[in-house]
Amino acid sequence: MQDITLVLNTAEKRVQFALFRAGSMLCAEDWLAQRGGTELLAPALRHACARLGFTPAAIGRIACVAGPGNFTGLRIGLTTASALARAVHARQAGINYLQCLAANAPAREGEEVLVLTNARQGLAYGARFRADEAGLPVPMGRTFLLPLPPLPEGFLPGSPAFVLGSAVNSNLECLRQALPASTRILTGDAAIPTPASLAAMERTIRWELEDQSDIPPLYMRDCDAVENLDAIARAQGRTPEIAHQELKRLTHASLTLVED
Structure with missing residues (x-):
């Protein structure tokens, strides 16, 4: 039975997740996301589930901080939520990072x-x-x-x-x-959001209105690579105009799913 709720936060310098069953917290983990820190998220989540005696397939609901925050950190959290939701057919819902802190x-x-x-x-x-x-x-x-x-x-x-x-x-x-x-x-x-504040925000979600759709990110500004694209292009011997055209093509291209 998918009776586990996962809450994720990777908005600033820390990686946080918590697992709940019927409103009761089963575990919470939190670490400083230095170099390579966010890559530990999926393994740490898998190990936490194993220690608690169930597999990630027991997760039926995923609440993930959608922003605002660090561009790369948000992408890792939201991508983890999206991939896991697809794998276990879980519902997804976004949380505002600043609201978590306000709690x-x-x-x-x-x-x-x-x-x-x-x-x-x-x-x-x-x-x-x-x-x-x-x-x-x-x-x-x-x-x-x-x-x-x-x-x-x-x-x-x-x-x-x-x-x-x-x-x-x-x-x-x-x-x-x-x-x-x-x-x-x-x-x-x-x-830093506490496990209690993350739990409080999860309780405000109307899960009956959510599905497996990806959580839209709350980006308030471009990532540093986009803001510095002109300088990066010139350093590579390319014109900024061509670099912007290529970025637009890549970010607006349709995805093709390949099935075995």
Whole structure:
């Protein structure tokens, strides 16, 4: 029986997964994704299932963080979810990374949580959330990109009760000056989703509306290779125009499935 739920997160510098049965956590693993770290995901997942006494075929639901975050990390997590779902015929559903982090804040009903994470090159991903009656974060508008530091003038029409995320850790003094004195700035491990916050986001998914369709990624900016494509093309002795044409051809080409 496919009664196991898998939750995956590879949005920033860490790889995380957790396995649940009937809402109870069976195990959770978390490691820093240094060189080769993300390649450990599939073997680690297989070993975890073996230790728990079942095979990956018991996984019937897969919730994976869709973004925003590191381009390569997101691709590995989403590709793992897609491949596993095809292999075991599991349902898939996407999770917003910033909402997972917002669930780390001990917010009470009605309190606002601001999440800011690093997007590189002087940018940050951001989103606002308001806690519902259960303390779970509900989005207030869309996820956005903003330059940081400094915090743009007029960015804070209200007073968030909490602010957290990787961009908070790296821009602490800037944010202390810009945020109201009443705002609690959460640093350190608050910038890493806990197994409890991942579980909370999984519980908000309406699984009856999901199927085996691939999870659409939430990309807020191009990967570094695309942004640096002109320089890469010139270094290879090619013109940027031809490089962009080839990229468009490759990314829009139809896939042909070959069956044995």
